Amino acid sequence: MIRLRLERRLDPPGYLSWVVPVVSVVLALVASGLLLLAFGANPIETYAAMWDGAFGDIFGGEFYSVSETLVRATPLILTGLAVAVAFKMKFWNIGAEGQLVMGGIAASGVALFLPEAAPGIPQNLVVYGLLMGGAAILAGALWALIPALLKAYLNVSEIIVTLMLNYIAILWYSQLFTTSWKDPAGFGFPGSALFPEYTWLPRFFNTRVNLAIFIGLLAAVFVWVLLSKTRAGYEIRLLGDNPEAARFAGVSMFRNIILVMLVSGGLAGLAGMGEVAGISHKLQQGLSANNGFTAIIVAWVAKLQPWAIVLVSILLAAVFVGGDQIQMTMGLPASVAQVVQGIMLFFVLGGDIFSRYRIRVVRQHVEAPA
Amino acid sequence: MNADLIASILGIAVFAGTSLTYATIGEAITERSGILNLGVEGMMIMGAVTGFAAAFHSGSLTIGILVAMAIGSLMALLHAFVTITLRADQIVSGLALTLAGTGLASFIGERLGPNNGPLVGLQGPRFRDVAIPGLSSIPVVGEALFNQDLVVYSMYLFIPLVSFYIYRTTLGQQLRAMGESPATVEAMGIPVLRYRYIYTMVGGALAGLGGAHLSLAYTPGWSENLTGGRGWIAVALVIFASWRPTRALFGALLFGGVNAIQFRLQASGTTISANLLNMAPYIMTIVVLVLVSSASSLRSRLGAPAALGIPYAREERT
Numbered sequence: 001m002i003r004l005r006l007e008r009r010l011d012p013p014g015y016l017s018w019v020v021p022v023v024s025v026v027l028a029l030v031a032s033g034l035l036l037l038a039f040g041a042n043p044i045e046t047y048a049a050m051w052d053g054a055f056g057d058i059f060g061g062e063f064y065s066v067s068e069t070l071v072r073a074t075p076l077i078l079t080g081l082a083v084a085v086a087f088k089m090k091f092w093n094i095g096a097e098g099q100l101v102m103g104g105i106a107a108s109g110v111a112l113f114l115p116e117a118a119p120g121i122p123q124n125l126v127v128y129g130l131l132m133g134g135a136a137i138l139a140g141a142l143w144a145l146i147p148a149l150l151k152a153y154l155n156v157s158e159i160i161v162t163l164m165l166n167y168i169a170i171l172w173y174s175q176l177f178t179t180s181w182k183d184p185a186g187f188g189f190p191g192s193a194l195f196p197e198y199t200w201l202p203r204f205f206n207t208r209v210n211l212a213i214f215i216g217l218l219a220a221v222f223v224w225v226l227l228s229k230t231r232a233g234y235e236i237r238l239l240g241d242n243p244e245a246a247r248f249a250g251v252s253m254f255r256n257i258i259l260v261m262l263v264s265g266g267l268a269g270l271a272g273m274g275e276v277a278g279i280s281h282k283l284q285q286g287l288s289a290n291n292g293f294t295a296i297i298v299a300w301v302a303k304l305q306p307w308a309i310v311l312v313s314i315l316l317a318a319v320f321v322g323g324d325q326i327q328m329t330m331g332l333p334a335s336v337a338q339v340v341q342g343i344m345l346f347f348v349l350g351g352d353i354f355s356r357y358r359i360r361v362v363r364q365h366v367e368a369p370a
Numbered sequence: 371m372n373a374d375l376i377a378s379i380l381g382i383a384v385f386a387g388t389s390l391t392y393a394t395i396g397e398a399i400t401e402r403s404g405i406l407n408l409g410v411e412g413m414m415i416m417g418a419v420t421g422f423a424a425a426f427h428s429g430s431l432t433i434g435i436l437v438a439m440a441i442g443s444l445m446a447l448l449h450a451f452v453t454i455t456l457r458a459d460q461i462v463s464g465l466a467l468t469l470a471g472t473g474l475a476s477f478i479g480e481r482l483g484p485n486n487g488p489l490v491g492l493q494g495p496r497f498r499d500v501a502i503p504g505l506s507s508i509p510v511v512g513e514a515l516f517n518q519d520l521v522v523y524s525m526y527l528f529i530p531l532v533s534f535y536i537y538r539t540t541l542g543q544q545l546r547a548m549g550e551s552p553a554t555v556e557a558m559g560i561p562v563l564r565y566r567y568i569y570t571m572v573g574g575a576l577a578g579l580g581g582a583h584l585s586l587a588y589t590p591g592w593s594e595n596l597t598g599g600r601g602w603i604a605v606a607l608v609i610f611a612s613w614r615p616t617r618a619l620f621g622a623l624l625f626g627g628v629n630a631i632q633f634r635l636q637a638s639g640t641t642i643s644a645n646l647l648n649m650a651p652y653i654m655t656i657v658v659l660v661l662v663s664s665a666s667s668l669r670s671r672l673g674a675p676a677a678l679g680i681p682y683a684r685e686e687r688t
Contacts, residue, residue, distance in 0.1 A: 006457075006683075039481055092461055150656075156663045159408065159461070160606045164652040167599055171652075175645035296465055333480035335473050342470025346448070349458040349466060356457075 006357040016355040018308075021301060024351035025315075028344040035339065041332055053325020054318035065321070067207035071279065073310075073317035075100065075291040077216035078271035080298035080309040081223045082140075086264040088227060088304050089240040091257060095147065095162025096268040097292025098169035099140040103269025104276045105173055106139035107132040108283040111195035111276070112181065128199045132273050133215075140269020141262045143169065148261035152254045170288050177283045191284035201278040212274030217310065219267055224306040226263070236260060268292060290338075294320075297345045316341055373510045379630040381514035385588060387619070387626030388522050389414070389580035393604035394611060394618040395532060396576025400446070402536070402613055403569035404549040404562075406679040407449050408464025410577045411601025412471020413442040417581025419475045419489065422592045423482040426494035434495070435521070435582050442578020443571040445471060450570040453681070454563055460679050468601065476594050489592040496590035497521060497583075521583045525619075533615045545569065549675030552682040562682060577601065599652065606655045610662050613675065621658075625651055 033043030056065025086093035227233040302308035323337030417438035425434025497519035611617035
C-alpha cells in the first residue's frame, strides 16, 4: 500500500517562500480558467481581454491602462499593509473596510468644513494634506481601537467586532453623503460638495495616479521597518508565532494589541483619505469598494511581507481593472475579478503545505504503529 | 403594547430568525467538532443564489432547497480539505470561503438566469404560509408561530432532534468530545478527521438552507448582498448560544425581533433614517458579544470547545 506522509520541514529553504506562492497563483489562474469555461466563456480570450484592460499596450508606450491599475492598487497597498500588521500577530482585523471609510469621512470633514470654520489656517496642499491625513489616521485608528480594547479587556472576538463595525461605518457614511453632508447645490444627487482644489492630491502625467501611491510606498517602508527592525515588531512577530513563549518572555499582549490596531486602523484610514483627496474629491458612493476585504487576500497571498504586498496589490488591481474591461467588451460580469481573487487565496492557502511540509511517498505493508 | 402588535412582531421575528437559526446551529455543530468555519456568510449567499436559480428553472422549491444545501456542503468540503488535509489556517480559509462565495454569488447571479442572463429581478417560486389548523387559532402566538412556511415548521422539528443527537446519542457524545480532546476520541478508535469532514459539511448544508430560506421565502428573489452579513451574525450567535441549539433559536429570534421592529418603525413612517435603523442588528451583535464575554471571559465557562480552531494531525501529537 502506498501512502503519502507529511513531514514537517524544520528549516524550510528560502526559495520556497516565493516559489510556492507564485506556482499557487499560476495554478489558481488555470483553475479560474476552467470555471470560466464551465460558464461558457473562453478563458484564453478572457485573460487576454483582462490583460488588455489592465496593462493595455504598455510595451508600445501606452500607459493609460496601467495607470488605472496603479490607481486601483493604491488603496489595496495601504489596506493590505494594515491587515498584514495585525495578521502578523494573529490579530484578525477584518475591519479595514470600515477603518478606510472612517478615514475617508474624517478627511472629507476636514476638507469640507475646516476652511470655513478656521479661515486662519493656510489654505494650501501641504497644510491641508497633513491635516486631512492626520484626521484620517486618527479616525481609522480610533475605529480600530474599539475591537482592540474589547479584545484586550474582555476577550471579545475581534473578528466579529471588526466585521460588524464595517457595516456600521458604511451605513454611517451613506447616511452622511445622502443627508447632512449632501451638497445643497448638487441637484438632489447624493454626494457632498466638491472639496476646495488646494486639498486635491497632485496627479501625475495626465492620469489619475496621484500622490497617494507614494504614501502607500512610504507606508510599506514604515511597516517593513516596524516589523523587522524594531523591538515592537519583534514582539508582534513573537506573539503571532508563539504566544506562549511571548508570555514567558514578558511580552505584553495587551499593549501590543492596542499598538497593532492603532497602526493597522491608521493605515486603513489613510487609504480612505487617498481615495477622497486623490480620486473623488468629494464624499460619494464608491468609497467602500471592498478594498478592506480584498486586503485580506493581498496580505495573505503576499505572506504578510510589505514588499510583496505592493506587488500583489498591483496584481489584484490588474484583475479588478481587467474585470471591468471584460464586462465592457465581453459582457461577462465584473465580479469575475472577485472570483479569481478568491480562488487565488485558496490556492495560496492550500499550497502552503508544500512549504511547511515535505511530502513523502511511503510504501507500507503493515500498519505502522502510531 | 397590544396583542396584535406583539403577535405581528413575534411572527416576523420567527420568520426573519429562521435563516439565522439554521446557519447558527450548523456552525455550532461544525465548531463542536473542533473546526471553525468563518465561511458561513459565503455559504449562505451561495445557498441563496443557487437555491433560487434551481427553484426558478425547475419550478420546484424542494429542488431549490436541496441544491442550496448541496452547494453549502460542497463549499464546506473545500474548507475541510484545505484546513484538515492541507492543514491551512482555519480563520483564513473561512474568510477565503466568504470572499470567494460572495464573488461567485454575484457572478452566477448575472449568468444563471434565462439565456445566460441575470437572475436579478426575476420572480420564481416561493414558499407560502400554511396555517396549521387548530394551532394557528391559539390567541396571540397561534398566528405568529403556526401560520408560517414549511422551512419554519421544519425548524421546529429540527431543534429538538439536533439537541437529542448532540446530548443523548453516542455519536453526539463523540461529537462533543472531539472538539474538546480529539486525541482522546481518536484513541477510542474513532476517526476524528473523517467526522470533522462530515460535521463541517453538515454545517455548510445548514448554512445553504438558511440562505435558501432568504431567497425563497423571506425576501423572495435574488439581489446582490441578499444576506447582508447574516452569516457573520450567525457566527456571533454561536458564541451567544454557547454552542447550544435551543439557545441559538432564542438568539436568532432576538435578531429577528430587531428586524421586525425595524420594519414596524419604517412602516409607521418614522423620522429615523433607514441607514441608522439598519445599523441596529450590527450594533446589537457587538453589544450581545460584549455582554456574553464580560459575564465570563473564560473560554471554558462560555462553553467553547477546547480544541476549536486548533489543527489536529494524527501523527503529530503535542
